[in-house]
Amino acid sequence: xxxPTVVVAKQNNALQIYALDDLAARSGLEIxxxxxxxxxxxxxxxxxxADPVADAKTLGDIAxxxxxxxxxxxxxxxHGLYLDIxxxxxxxxxxxxxxxxxxxxxxxxxFVVSADIAGTSICARTMTRHASGKIIADGEEADAxxxxxxxxxxxxxxxxxxxxxxxxxxxxxxxxxxxxxxxxRFGAGxxxxxxxxxxxxxxxxxxxxxxxxxxxxKRFPEPVATDTVIAINLSSLAGMLVTAMDKQGKGxxxxxxxxxxxxxxxxxxxxxxxxxxxRPEVIDxxxxxxxxxxxxPLDPGFGFDLIRLSASRTxxxxxxxxxxxxxxxxxxxxxxxxxxxxxxxxxxRVVVHLPQxxxxxxxxxxxxxxxxxxxxxxxxxxxDRIASEPPLRPLRLFERPEPINVPFASVPxxxxxxxxxxxVTHAVVRVEGPERIAMEWWKQNGEALTRDYFRIxxxxxxxxxxxxxxxxxxxxxxxEEGEPVLPKWFVHGLFA
Amino acid sequence: MTGARMSTLASLxxxxxxxxxGADTHAxxxxxxxxxxxxxxxxxxxxxxxxxxxxxxxxxGAAATGFIAGLAGRxxxxxxxxxxxxxxxxxxxxxxxxxxxxxxxxxxxxxxxxRAADADAALRTAADALACDALGAVVLEVWGEPRQLxxxxxxxxxxxxQASGVTALLLRLAATPQxxxxxxxxxxxxxxxxxxxxxxxxxAPVFDAELVRNRHGPVGRWIMEWKxxxxxxxEPAANPxxxxxxxxxxxxxxxxxxxxxRAG
Numbered sequence: 001x002x003x004p005t006v007v008v009a010k011q012n013n014a015l016q017i018y019a020l021d022d023l024a025a026r027s028g029l030e031i032x033x034x035x036x037x038x039x040x041x042x043x044x045x046x047x048x049x050a051d052p053v054a055d056a057k058t059l060g061d062i063a064x065x066x067x068x069x070x071x072x073x074x075x076x077x078x079h080g081l082y083l084d085i086x087x088x089x090x091x092x093x094x095x096x097x098x099x100x101x102x103x104x105x106x107x108x109x110x111f112v113v114s115a116d117i118a119g120t121s122i123c124a125r126t127m128t129r130h131a132s133g134k135i136i137a138d139g140e141e142a143d144a145x146x147x148x149x150x151x152x153x154x155x156x157x158x159x160x161x162x163x164x165x166x167x168x169x170x171x172x173x174x175x176x177x178x179x180x181x182x183x184x185r186f187g188a189g190x191x192x193x194x195x196x197x198x199x200x201x202x203x204x205x206x207x208x209x210x211x212x213x214x215x216x217x218k219r220f221p222e223p224v225a226t227d228t229v230i231a232i233n234l235s236s237l238a239g240m241l242v243t244a245m246d247k248q249g250k251g252x253x254x255x256x257x258x259x260x261x262x263x264x265x266x267x268x269x270x271x272x273x274x275x276x277x278x279r280p281e282v283i284d285x286x287x288x289x290x291x292x293x294x295x296x297p298l299d300p301g302f303g304f305d306l307i308r309l310s311a312s313r314t315x316x317x318x319x320x321x322x323x324x325x326x327x328x329x330x331x332x333x334x335x336x337x338x339x340x341x342x343x344x345x346x347x348x349r350v351v352v353h354l355p356q357x358x359x360x361x362x363x364x365x366x367x368x369x370x371x372x373x374x375x376x377x378x379x380x381x382x383x384d385r386i387a388s389e390p391p392l393r394p395l396r397l398f399e400r401p402e403p404i405n406v407p408f409a410s411v412p413x414x415x416x417x418x419x420x421x422x423x424v425t426h427a428v429v430r431v432e433g434p435e436r437i438a439m440e441w442w443k444q445n446g447e448a449l450t451r452d453y454f455r456i457x458x459x460x461x462x463x464x465x466x467x468x469x470x471x472x473x474x475x476x477x478x479x480e481e482g483e484p485v486l487p488k489w490f491v492h493g494l495f496a
Numbered sequence: 497m498t499g500a501r502m503s504t505l506a507s508l509x510x511x512x513x514x515x516x517x518g519a520d521t522h523a524x525x526x527x528x529x530x531x532x533x534x535x536x537x538x539x540x541x542x543x544x545x546x547x548x549x550x551x552x553x554x555x556x557g558a559a560a561t562g563f564i565a566g567l568a569g570r571x572x573x574x575x576x577x578x579x580x581x582x583x584x585x586x587x588x589x590x591x592x593x594x595x596x597x598x599x600x601x602x603x604x605x606x607x608x609x610x611r612a613a614d615a616d617a618a619l620r621t622a623a624d625a626l627a628c629d630a631l632g633a634v635v636l637e638v639w640g641e642p643r644q645l646x647x648x649x650x651x652x653x654x655x656x657x658q659a660s661g662v663t664a665l666l667l668r669l670a671a672t673p674q675x676x677x678x679x680x681x682x683x684x685x686x687x688x689x690x691x692x693x694x695x696x697x698x699x700a701p702v703f704d705a706e707l708v709r710n711r712h713g714p715v716g717r718w719i720m721e722w723k724x725x726x727x728x729x730x731e732p733a734a735n736p737x738x739x740x741x742x743x744x745x746x747x748x749x750x751x752x753x754x755x756x757x758r759a760g
Contacts, residue, residue: 333630334576334608341610341621349611353594353604365594370608378605382598387725390689390699391599395565396558396590424555430689430698457698461686462555494590496562496600496686496701496722 004042008035009050018050055079062106063208064266067258068306069098071215074205080128082121082205095135103133109264118144121205122196126152126171141199146172153193159186171197212256212310216240223262223303230259230304231288237309238283245311251276252311257287259298260306267298272347273339274371275332276315282336283309289343331378338370352377359437361397361492392435392455394465394493401490404466412472415454419466421491426458437467449475455495463495525661527570529720530728537707537716538680544571546679547654547664554670557589559686562600563703564635564667566722566729569602571663572632577602578625580610582618585639585669600701601724606632615642619649626656626664637667641674650676673708681709687719690732700724702732 004024008015015035017024027042039045055078063081066073069092072084085098092098095117106113118124118136126145127134129152136144145152148171150163162185168174174182175198183191195201216237224230234257245252253276259267271286291298342350351367354377358364368377386392405420415431433454449470456464469488470476476485528541535541542548548567552560568577579592594604610625612618615638622636636653638645654677657664666678673681683706689698701724706717721732 331630333628337578337625337628337630338608341624344624345610345612345617345621349613351609351611353607353609355594355604361595365604367609374608380605382594382604385599385601385724389724391596391701391724393595393599394558394590394593395562395596395600397593397596398590399586432698455698457689461559461688461702461704463558463686463689463698463701493593493596494558495596496558496565496703 003044003046004029005046005048006035006038007048007050009052052078061264061266062111064268065260065264066102067266067308068260069102071209071211071310072205072207073209074207076125080125082125084121084205084207085117099133099135105264119199120196120202122193122203123199125154126197129154139199141197142172142175145197146170146175150174153197155186155190155193159190162186210312212312213250213314214241214244214252214311215308216244216310217306217308219306220304223300223305224307225300225303230298230300230307231284233307234287234309235280235284237307238280238287241309241311242278242280242283245314246278249316250311250314251278251317252283252314253277254311254313255283255286256310256312258306258308258310259300259304260308261300262302262305265301269294269298270312271339271343272371274335274342274374276317277339278317282339286339286343289340293344331374335371335374338374342369342371347371354380355382358440360440361393361437362399391495394463395496397493398491401467401492404489404491406489413452415456416466416489419489421464426456426460426462426464428456429459430457431455434468453492464491465493465495466491527573529567529570530723530726530730531718531720532731533716534705534707534718534720534729537714538710539713542567542571542663543679544663545657545661547650547657547666547677549666549668549673549676549678549681551668551671551673551681551683552685554588556685557585557669559701559703560667560669560684561589561592561637562701562722563682563684563705563720564665565597565600565602566703567665568633568635569600569727570729571665572606574603574606575632576606576608576630577633577635578608578610578622578631579635579637580612580618580622580625581635581637582615582639583611583613585637586611588639589669599724600722601727615644619644622664623652623656626653626662627660629660629662631660631662633663633665635665635667637669638671639669641668641671647675647677650678654678678709679711680707682706683708687732690721 002023004027005021006017006024006029007019009018017029017031017033017035017038020029020031024042024045029038029042035047059075059077059079059081063073063075066081066083070083070085070088074082076082085095089095089098092101099115099117103113103115114128114132116124116127116132116134116136118127119138119141123136123141123145126148127136130148134144149169150171151160153171163174168177174194179191182194196203218233218237224233241252253273255271257269269287269290271290273286277283338350347369350370352370352373354366354368354373356364356366402421406416407418413434415433416428418425418427431454434452436450436452438450439448451467451469453465453467456466458464467490469490476487525544526539526541527544528535550560550564581592592609594607597607598604610621612621618636618638622634625631625634653664673683685704687702687704690700690702701722703720703722705720707715709715719732720729723730
């Protein structure tokens with residue numbers, strides 16, 4: 001015979017029952033009872049620790065699965081879900097059939113589920129506390145919730161016990177009183193809750209995800225599991241999505257594919273694009289790239305029974321004349337290539353460069369995502385180079401300047417004769433400099449010292465950009481013993 | 497008998513020529529580098545729609561980068577350039593600086609950088625980019641000798657380049673040449689600055705470029721100077737230095753002083 005099972009959590013420094021099963025409830029245990037008392041009542045108790053994080057995750061997974069019924073799913077923690085099925089029920093053969101499908105599927109997976117359909121979310125929630133599988137028609141809310149105890153409303157325990165002490169046992173009793181009395185005693189919030197449960201007014205639910213602009217989906221009576229079939233279906237969905245968007249002159253900037261597995265797991269895959277996509281082949285290709293590059297590949301398990309493709313961000317497409325202006329066409333192809341690469345290796349890894357208005361070498365250029373800033377980057381105004389000058393800035397720049405060892409300089413402010421970088425000593429043959437770059441004192445980097453940059457060529461012909469951190473007079477002070485502080489030298493870049 | 501065999505051979509040769517001509521429609525386009533001798537050796541210049549490799553030792557990375565940037569500048573002709581590089585190469589030899597690229601006379605507006613995590617991703621991205629015919633060139637910068645970059649990968653890049661007409665430039669840092677299907681292969685080292693105006697201690701970038709493989713012609717070794725203003729390679733104005741490496745026993749101090757004096 002299975003033992004009664006309870007879940008305990010620590011509250012007020014004592015382990016109390018947090019949840020229990022039917023068997024435990026029948027033995028006389030209840031939520032909130034200290035564990036010691038429970039053990040005294042029922043010695044053969046099986047005890048688990050509560051894990052609210054795992055609970056929340058499970059609820060989230062169930063909500064993901066519920067996305068198959070409607071895109072509007074809201075969480076009602078700790079263990080409730082609202083589904084707005086307005087306009088969805090007919091797809092599943094009516095409200096009753098939908099309710100049966102949902103309850104049946106969740107029960108088969110071992111969840112105890114209580115679900116009801118009503119005109120307002122609060123009314124439905126109140127009903128689930130005491131009965132499952134009911135459908136409350138419009139206008140019958142008051143009759144349906146009337147006989148239920150006040151605890152079903154889910155108000156604060158203080159309010160519930162206050163109502164009980166006042167002799168108001170059922171929701172019907174409370175509803176019979178004048179509203180202003182209830183408000184005076186229990187607050188306006190409770191009155192609103194009561195009215196909503198009676199079907200007078202409705203609070204909007206807050207769905208977990210924003211409603212996508214366009215959704216297309218395909219259900220499979222026989223689950224699909226092979227890559228080829230999945231790919232074919234995805235491309236036909238892409239075609240449907242584009243047709244839907246095309247009617248309103250829209251293109252997709254963010255696409256989301258959801259794969260619903262037969263065992264309830266849902267996998268969402270998102271693809272961002274740099275400019276609105278209007279061609280099914282492009283969508284198809286982007287998803288192929290993305291699916292190929294997934295770290296944990298799409299696992300069909302026993303197959304997917306629903307594949308959904310949605311455009312969660314769209315933009316109006318401006319049709320461009322491209323016959324004569326080849327440049328526009330080129331940029332389009334480049335943007336498509338950038339999208340494909342970004343889908344494969346991530347949008348942050350494909351960058352274009354924008355000049356910045358600063359003379360600090362490492363901040364002079366900003367690398368930004370190519371998907372979002374391609375147009376800005378192709379129009380950026382770069383400072384002109386000075387004609388007939390050799391390059392003034394190195395071709396390769398170290399993100400962090402690398403320290404070098406300089407034995408001595410001919411004059412304190414002068415360039416070194418030789419230096420050691422990465423354990424190799426370089427003899428300085430030609431020097432140009434210094435180019436003095438002072439830090440931006442008007443910004444919050446008071447620590448930074450003025451740098452004297454030297455362009456240096458060594459005996460081999462290698463060219464370096466090195467600098468001394470700090471000026472001798474002014475910035476580099478003597479330490480406590482009166483010894484002068486030696487400046488630090490760095491290699492910041494390499495010239496071609 | 498012999499005559500029949502000869503005619504068979506001749507007809508086969510003819511067929512192969514036709515096939516090769518069909519595959520190499522883009523190969524006819526060549527871009528002159530500007531260095532007369534090198535252009536003569538390359539029969540007119542660097543072939544578009546082909547793979548060119550530039551090898552350099554680790555510490556010569558910047559020189560090789562400058563050389564390949566020059567090749568890219570010659571080949572792209574105002575079309576976008578995609579530069580694919582590996583994370584490790586950035587740590588080892590520094591990130592490609594846009595200011596530096598602009599100083600070389602190239603346009604940073606036309607550059608898209610792809611920061612691939614490893615050689616595998618870099619190679620794949622480069623092959624993808626090569627298929628896009630809107631580009632002028634694709635530079636693939638790889639550090640060391642990853643095993644993925646073998647003859648098969650090289651063949652794939654060549655085919656992609658031929659199909660789209662985009663030039664592939666491989667920058668191989670800290671690597672030694674291996675068999676590949678590249679059209680040309682260069683080994684690049686830094687060379688000394690050309691003597692310039694007395695108020696300059698140094699001048700334009702100068703490369704010691706050794707052409708070690710040329711599929712359709714002889715090889716050679718030249719000192720090339722990059723003219724930043726014209727975006728062109730050229731012979732160094734006057735090359736006082738011998739091609740041989742500088743003697744290692746040269747006293748450092750004297751040379752350093754000489755440089756400084758020239759700097760004024």
